[in-house]
């Protein structure tokens with residue numbers, strides 16, 4: 001999910017994070033009850049097939065967009081070359097950061113920058129999906145990580161990593177260290193120490209799929225620039241099981257290829273013809 005709300009609410013959440021931080025860092029990691037819970041969902045009439053109906057004026061692109069995300073990534077999608085000018089720089093949090101259960105995702109507000117040839121973006125937050133939203137050569141992954149950035153001109157870029165099962169990744173293990181403290185939507189806890197150097201190196205040494213798509217949550221706004229690492233991260237079975245038990249399922253279905261008719265509109269046309 002890429003939640004525009006979180007970007008718009010950034011100013012608010014920074015104040016909130018700062019005040020909450022005074023209560024953290026102690027042994028018992030008290031819960032914070034004031035995390036907003038998403039109004040949409042992933043099942044039945046709250047789910048992606050019906051997001052348009054939840055608010056027809058706001059969510060029109062969820063049913064009629066032609067550049068929607070997520071998609072299947074394959075050789076039809078351009079890959080940034082090895083000498084590309086894409087730089088990821090995420091601030092480390094030696095004493096941990098706020099970890100929020102928004103119901104629709106698990107999210108960590110954080111600072112950092114992402115620089116492309118054309119723009120500099122500031123990090124709003126990063127969050128997770130299970131299973132993955134993007135697919136690579138049609139294959140899905142157990143999890144996906146989205147870093148959501150916004151530039152001064154308000155344009156949005158997302159740096160994404162699919163996550164497979166394998167060796168424990170120290171960063172991911174630490175992100176979810178105290179996740180059971182925020183097992184219920186609306187709760188917050190703290191992460192373990194966060195150091196992003198290995199992740200930045202992984203990104204700079206990976207091929208990166210680049211395409212223009214959308215938020216994967218309502219209102220499904222377009223002109224979102226996606227940078228998806230072609231090389232997965234890994235997470236160990238124990239961390240994955242812990243995350244899946246809390247997050248359950250929050251993955252939008254695979255959208256049509258960029259420029260193609262929205263799959264919902266295509267279905268509606270077929271039903272009405």
Ligand SMILES: *[C@@H]1O[C@H](CO)[C@@H](O)[C@H](O)[C@H]1NC(C)=O
Pocket residue numbers: 055056057058
């Ligand atoms: C639908 O979205 C519009 C535009 O964002 C907003 O003004 C309106 O309050 C929303 N309606 C409902 C029922 O949420």
Ligand SMILES: *[C@@H]1O[C@H](CO)[C@@H](O)[C@H](O)[C@H]1NC(C)=O
Pocket residue numbers: 071072073074075076257
């Ligand atoms: C890539 O996947 C899309 C479907 O998502 C398909 O239409 C296209 O033909 C594929 N391209 C290649 C080169 O396999």
Ligand SMILES: *[C@@H]1O[C@H](CO)[C@@H](O)[C@H](O)[C@H]1NC(C)=O
Pocket residue numbers: 081083084
């Ligand atoms: C990458 O480097 C090669 C060789 O120096 C150069 O020809 C090419 O234009 C570069 N590509 C980009 C995107 O900078």
Ligand SMILES: *[C@@H]1O[C@H](CO)[C@@H](O)[C@H](O)[C@H]1NC(C)=O
Pocket residue numbers: 089090
């Ligand atoms: C990353 O950002 C920090 C804070 O803005 C800055 O001090 C540091 O020099 C940056 N690192 C790189 C490699 O650009």
Ligand SMILES: *[C@@H]1O[C@H](CO)[C@@H](O)[C@H](O)[C@H]1NC(C)=O
Pocket residue numbers: 014017018109110111
């Ligand atoms: C991000 O940086 C701003 C400005 O330095 C600071 O006020 C805020 O607390 C930081 N947010 C996080 C999540 O670290």
Ligand SMILES: *[C@@H]1O[C@H](CO)[C@@H](O)[C@H](O)[C@H]1NC(C)=O
Pocket residue numbers: 116117118
């Ligand atoms: C930079 O912006 C120009 C003009 O909008 C565009 O043609 C070009 O593709 C962009 N380059 C990258 C790497 O996004």
Ligand SMILES: [Zn+2]
Pocket residue numbers: 001002003127128129146216
């Ligand atoms: Zn996302």
